[in-house]
Amino acid sequence: MILIRRRLQFFFHEIRRTLIAERIPQYKERSALLPGGLNTPFPIVVEPDIDLELLFKSHEQLQENLQQRHWIVDVKKVEHDYQVWKNLNKQIAEATARRTRPEELHQWSEQLYSLNAKFLVACLRLPAPLHGAVPETGTRKLLYEYGSQRKSSLTMRSWRDLAEVTSLDVAPFSSFAFGEFAQLEYILLNYFNKSLDAYNIQMCSTVNIVKSFVIEAFGYHFSDIKNVFNIVAENDDDENNVELLHLFGTSTPLGIVSPFIRTNFPKDILPYYVYSIGRNYNPHSGQSSCIELLAFSNEHSQHLLLDDHHKAGDERAKNFEDMLKKSISSSGTINPNEVNLKSNSIDFIYIQLATIITSFYHRLNLPLRVCLSPTYELLSYESLRLTIEVYLPSQIDYVRVGSVSLIDDYLARRLMIKHNSDNKSYVAMIHARVADVSQLSKCVLEASQTIGRGIKLPSVLVNR
Amino acid sequence: MYRVKYLLNLSIRFHSTLTPKFNPWYDYRAYLDQVKTYINRLNPYIELDLRSAALNWDYILNNENLQTIANNIKQRKENESVDIEHILTLHRDIQNLFHRIEDKKLDSIQGEDQIKLKIQDLYNHAIRIPNNTHPDIPIGNQEQARTLRVVGKKPETNIPRQTIDQIGQELNLMQLENMGHVSFRGAYALFGDFARLERALMYYAFEKLTQNGFKMVSVPDIIHRGIIESCGFATRGKRSQVYQLDYGEEFGRYCLAGTAEMPLAGLLKHNTFRKDELPLKLAACSRCYRAELPGGKGEGNLYRVHEFTKVEMFAVTTNDEKVSQEMHDEIVRIETSMYEDLGLHFRILDMPTEELGLSAYRKYDIETWMPAKEFYGEISSASNCTDFQSRRLHIKYINDNGDEQFVHTLNGTAMAIPRMLTAIIELNWNPETKQIQIPKPLRSLMGNREFISKSSSTPSTQWIKFLS
Structure with a gap:
């Protein structure tokens, strides 16, 4: 009986799902970034521009990149499509010059059109090239460690006991926090806010909800209802006119990049730094409060593994890693007035940002470690990621509270972020999660507990 | 009148060897309790631990409050779609169904199914009744x-x-x-x-x-x-x-x-x-x-x-x-x-x-x-x-x-x-x-x-x- 009921439930659920999918025409489309056809429900907002020649320059590097990221892609098939695509383009160009019969031209154009829909969309989804400093082994590479881990003891209480936190079925993606624990979140946000202001980094408050083409540029799929919070906004006048939007949060790279999509940076403004404070929504990790930073520059990374000349772990990449290590090690004594944020070298900016952000945690006097993430942990738009982790005694482990990711021009090419009014000058970008305050507040709470005297916050948090 | 009927009913029961019949009109309290039990069993949100609303049923289903509720709904323009008379009609239908089951004019299983449907309908309508209005506030837009x-x-x-x-x-x-x-x-x-x-x-x-x-x-x-x-x-x-x-x-x-x-x-x-x-x-x-x-x-x-x-x-x-x-x-x-x-x-x-x-x-x-x-x-x-x-x-x-x-x-x-x-x-x-x-x-x-x-x-x- 129970089995029949479950089957029936599943059956009705499937019917309901199909009916919804029917009503939302966007779900039938292949791509929002490169929409095809006349009746596509996605408007064309940007023109993605991938450097295909560079992408297919080295078969080995592409294969290696995909393998290390644990992606299963038939590289040979994509490369074959690339050759066909190239030939077709060549034939059309020649035919146009020769003024060939329109029927023949039309036939080639149709072939190219259908290939574009598959091949170019597939290329858009390929991951960013790896940075030379990405650990070759499948494990994290420890760059820096600070403070001693306080072991759990009988007198030590977990953040769950110290904080007033409740999880309810009314909101499965987040818990309710009360009183001082809720206030601690705002104290921490204020601390990072002030710390960033000391570096004259600009604050920005932007949108939490973005359109489908934006999430596609970041490697998410708009119909993936298990990994993305989709919003279906129905038009009051026309039931068939539905708009598909996605909830990610202002404190995600998607939210913070949104005011810069399809824009041109003026000549002298780069490098430019901007940060935002706000929500971060994720179906798996729930709702959290984060501070995100984005850096824009006009110089690209020198250490990306684009062709066979560049190799992982080569001398230049090693130098970069040593510089990064050295700079982070000195983060405890950093002076905001002495930090150079004017350089346009994206690799240098990466080192500076990693150092600045680590210094914020130093001042909190928490046991922390800084690691380089292995390739399989990288998201499709990341070329290199450094993670900052703080020790959480009740978990007997470090938890990730911050990160610095090199994006280079991966997103700029997909979302048309340019500089110099030049058609091909795409900006290079770095995204940093300055702090995941929801996670960090647990660490601060456990580290600040005293025996019988409540919570004693670090001195930097006491003065507002 | 109700009491007299009730007394008469009691006397019959007293002399009768048969089990007393439940009458939804005479035993209004017992009937209302039964309706509330049915409502409590409704599960408005399967995946959420939230019982059905405990509305003030004594007030809503009382004929004497019909005009007050209707006026309140009318004054609040947004809720014109709620019809208190329809709610009371459903209420009477439910009473009838109870009565017919007791009189064996309706099969009890079939009758219960119908009661459940009517009660669900009644609940869905009653839930949309707006809150009462403070007597001092201005009427209008x-x-x-x-x-x-x-x-x-x-x-x-x-x-x-x-x-x-x-x-x-x-x-x-x-x-x-x-x-x-x-x-x-x-x-x-x-x-x-x-x-x-x-x-x-x-x-x-x-x-x-x-x-x-x-x-x-x-x-x-x-x-x-x-x-x-x-x-x-x-x-x-x-x-x-x-x-x-x-x-x-x-x-x-x-x-x-x-x-x-x-x-x-x-x-x-x-x-x-x-x-x-x-x-x-x-x-x-x-x-x-x-x-x-x-x-x-x-x-x-x-x-x-x-x-x-x-x-x-x-x-x-x-x-x-x-x-x-x-x-x-x-x-x-x-x-x-x-x-x-x-x-x-x-x-x-x-x-x-x-x-x-x-x-x-x-x-x-x-x-x-x-x-x-x-x-x-x-x-x-x-x-x-x-x-x-x-x-x-x-x-x-x-x-x-x-x-x-x-x-x-x-x-x-x-x-x-x-x-x-x-x-x-x-x-x-x-x-x-x-x-x-x-x-x-x-x-x-x-x-x-x-x-x-x-x-x-x-x-x-x-x-x-x-x-x-």
């Missing part, structure tokens, strides 16, 4: 709102003033144009000091609220639709302002909260307080998402937006109307003090019947003068929902006699950021010096500065007009 108090002096209206978006563009601190291409229509981004001012207003509200005994709560923005509906907001239908998520198993199971009142009310579901724990005063800051209709040009670009930040107050009191009215007044007093300190000119209105939501018993709105567009715009709303929400969410307290009673819930806006930003920036903008004077209470939160002026650090990025 917005025009009938009663001005209770006017604070501050209205700025001179003969000087043309710039709107927030014009000032934002001049100072290079706001982006409105083209944001609709990447997000909702009417989306905006704030930079530098405008973004700081947004946070300063938030922190200022927190400070004031904690000083007044409110406890901060960090709330989720994605909540189950059952909570939103229990708070008196429709999640489906054309008039709904709620965004439904298409996530996971069911479309619309989870929705985006339009105000922190929703998650705060949901947090308290199935809670019973001791009397000495009340009043409970909670405050939360949340990102609010609303499927608002685009406003007219007369309102400005930041007046009706699809997402914004808001600090909200939520209070729980005993079911004494005097006590909840006192709390309502306290909420308005806190709001007034905050806005007065920020130097705004505003008026407090006792809102008329047509302006009340489904849940409000009484509502006070605060409207401030929007200098550029020259109109009074709503910046705050405080509602006393009496037991409307607590009956749906089963929030109770134990009174002095040890009985469980439904609490009264109240809510009020402490700081609706975009509208406050509009009022403050437009009011304090000096077109000659090209500066905005920061209100005194916010200066300590803005690096002890007195003015906001043009920023060179915001890049004047240019929208790429043409695609190849």
Whole structure:
């Protein structure tokens, strides 16, 4: 009986799902970034521009990149499509010059059109090239460690006991926090806010909800209802006119990049730094409060593994890693007035940002470690990621509270972020999660507990 | 008459050897208990631990209250679709069905199925009945709102003033144009000091609220639709302002909260307080998402937006109307003090019947003068929902006699950021010096500065007009 009921439930659920999918025409489309056809429900907002020649320059590097990221892609098939695509383009160009019969031209154009829909969309989804400093082994590479881990003891209480936190079925993606624990979140946000202001980094408050083409540029799929919070906004006048939007949060790279999509940076403004404070929504990790930073520059990374000349772990990449290590090690004594944020070298900016952000945690006097993430942990738009982790005694482990990711021009090419009014000058970008305050507040709470005297916050948090 | 019938019935039973027959008209109390049992068994939201609403059935199903309820529905324009007569017809149908089963005119299994369907129908209609209305509030539409108090002096209206978006563009601190291409229509981004001012207003509200005994709560923005509906907001239908998520198993199971009142009310579901724990005063800051209709040009670009930040107050009191009215007044007093300190000119209105939501018993709105567009715009709303929400969410307290009673819930806006930003920036903008004077209470939160002026650090990025 129970089995029949479950089957029936599943059956009705499937019917309901199909009916919804029917009503939302966007779900039938292949791509929002490169929409095809006349009746596509996605408007064309940007023109993605991938450097295909560079992408297919080295078969080995592409294969290696995909393998290390644990992606299963038939590289040979994509490369074959690339050759066909190239030939077709060549034939059309020649035919146009020769003024060939329109029927023949039309036939080639149709072939190219259908290939574009598959091949170019597939290329858009390929991951960013790896940075030379990405650990070759499948494990994290420890760059820096600070403070001693306080072991759990009988007198030590977990953040769950110290904080007033409740999880309810009314909101499965987040818990309710009360009183001082809720206030601690705002104290921490204020601390990072002030710390960033000391570096004259600009604050920005932007949108939490973005359109489908934006999430596609970041490697998410708009119909993936298990990994993305989709919003279906129905038009009051026309039931068939539905708009598909996605909830990610202002404190995600998607939210913070949104005011810069399809824009041109003026000549002298780069490098430019901007940060935002706000929500971060994720179906798996729930709702959290984060501070995100984005850096824009006009110089690209020198250490990306684009062709066979560049190799992982080569001398230049090693130098970069040593510089990064050295700079982070000195983060405890950093002076905001002495930090150079004017350089346009994206690799240098990466080192500076990693150092600045680590210094914020130093001042909190928490046991922390800084690691380089292995390739399989990288998201499709990341070329290199450094993670900052703080020790959480009740978990007997470090938890990730911050990160610095090199994006280079991966997103700029997909979302048309340019500089110099030049058609091909795409900006290079770095995204940093300055702090995941929801996670960090647990660490601060456990580290600040005293025996019988409540919570004693670090001195930097006491003065507002 | 009822008693006589009852006595007659008793006498028959006394002499009869047969088991007494249940008559839904004579044994009205027993019948009503049975109906309530059926209603309690309804499971409105399978995946949510929330029992069906404990509406005041004795009041709703009493014929004597028909006219009062009908008048109340009529006065609140929004709820014209609810028909109390239809509810009472369903009630009579159910009585008939009970009677026919007892008289063996209807098969008991078949009859029970029919009763269940009718009761479900009755529940679905009754749940849409609005809260009662305070007897003192004006009847009619917005025009009938009663001005209770006017604070501050209205700025001179003969000087043309710039709107927030014009000032934002001049100072290079706001982006409105083209944001609709990447997000909702009417989306905006704030930079530098405008973004700081947004946070300063938030922190200022927190400070004031904690000083007044409110406890901060960090709330989720994605909540189950059952909570939103229990708070008196429709999640489906054309008039709904709620965004439904298409996530996971069911479309619309989870929705985006339009105000922190929703998650705060949901947090308290199935809670019973001791009397000495009340009043409970909670405050939360949340990102609010609303499927608002685009406003007219007369309102400005930041007046009706699809997402914004808001600090909200939520209070729980005993079911004494005097006590909840006192709390309502306290909420308005806190709001007034905050806005007065920020130097705004505003008026407090006792809102008329047509302006009340489904849940409000009484509502006070605060409207401030929007200098550029020259109109009074709503910046705050405080509602006393009496037991409307607590009956749906089963929030109770134990009174002095040890009985469980439904609490009264109240809510009020402490700081609706975009509208406050509009009022403050437009009011304090000096077109000659090209500066905005920061209100005194916010200066300590803005690096002890007195003015906001043009920023060179915001890049004047240019929208790429043409695609190849």
